[in-house]
Amino acid sequence: MKDLSYTKPHEVRQMIRKGELERPTAGMCRGYAQGNLVILPKNLAYDFLLFTYRNRKACPVLEVTDMGDREFRQVAPGSDIAKDIPKYRVYKKGELLGEYREIQSFWREDFVSFLLGCSFTFESALMEAGIEVRHIQAGSNVPMYITNIACRPAGVFAGPTVVSMRPISNDKIVQAVQITSKYPSVHGAPIHIGNPGDIGIKDIHKPDFGDPVEIRPNEVPVFWACGVTPQAVAMKTKPEIIITHSPGHMFITDIRNHQLAE
């Protein structure tokens, strides 16, 4: 399998567009930010944009297109939103219709596309600082949990905050907070450190999404707002149609992770 760690984003997007690449994007284009995709009809776009605004930590927006526009002009000039992701999911009335290599046949002129920041960015910053990221080492998906922390509702959108968890050793917690604080556009600082019960998580070994990871004796579970939140909330409203990336199959931007640091 060709190593794409150091291939340029526009080249990888071209390969994906030509159908030459259908696998998850983790590890591709080292140093460049990847994002979560949510496509909604315009009649839901205002409520959704306001929701992302009111819940910035869970919904860090990297770009919003004009209605009907298939290009993320700022973060990925020349991109085609309908083709440049390896695997899409199309939902109708909240039900998964199926997974697709591209979504041209579903495209509508009233679609608005949202690109949301993804934790890959701060995970690479953590690893560069020598902080171990357990699920990456284990080659598994990050564990995610539905919390009792309500999002601030906006119009039809409401629901609980979903968090991702990474075990951090006691002597690295301060550093982990400092590093992720620098990335407000990709979830930023943790929203909770320590006892899972405090935020309504009953069993840390049974995540609602993703895979469980080992928490060692010298480690504390640290929780970050998760990009699954807006998708979960959007799904609850059972919109006529909503299109997202398939988990792990992200949109790769031309923005360097460092550009997202503030």
Add this chain to the structure above:
Amino acid sequence: MKDLSYTKPHEVRQMIRKGELERPTAGMCRGYAQGNLVILPKNLAYDFLLFTYRNRKACPVLEVTDMGDREFRQVAPGSDIAKDIPKYRVYKKGELLGEYREIQSFWREDFVSFLLGCSFTFESALMEAGIEVRHIQAGSNVPMYITNIACRPAGVFAGPTVVSMRPISNDKIVQAVQITSKYPSVHGAPIHIGNPGDIGIKDIHKPDFGDPVEIRPNEVPVFWACGVTPQAVAMKTKPEIIITHSPGHMFITDIRNHQLAE
């Protein structure tokens, strides 16, 4: 004239609401953030929200209400948007209809209210750090200029970035950048340092808004994106109706300036 430097925001809002206070709010409620108000009909709210998103430095949104809601529930619980500002401006089709002590008679159920961050916050941080803010010392209004830096358009909203200028002595420029960078929700870091001509300003001594200030030999003009930008842009679209605060007569929040630091 009663000194309200250390009065609590909700008390000052009550005085304003009762009509006991009609003067500019500069210097009131030390340590608390003040904001710019823009009220628009819902049919323009999506484009405006997207515009603020795409031009965050010029349009740092502190809160957006639900349609018809007259309270900024997050930043000022119990507030009444139609009464808690000392002086309002009502514009119809881009023309100033007049200035008003309160706007209940104009209120509509389809109004959406935007509260935008204001540079008072970082100016107090600059002064606390021993950096002189010239227009405050001079007791004049900050000089503002229309630049040749285009905002990213959104729907009906488009136009140039308006900047405010503060002369900073050479040995304090780095510190001024560092301090204001900590306040992304109130314009953040400067967008230009030095030659006014570089950003399309013909005569630094003739600001488009506000008053000119002295620039001393050891000082450099430093430019920050200005909250006048969204109002100027909104006005250009000549909306059927738009209501704003009157310059200098801001909305005082319960949020401490330090809470806006990141």
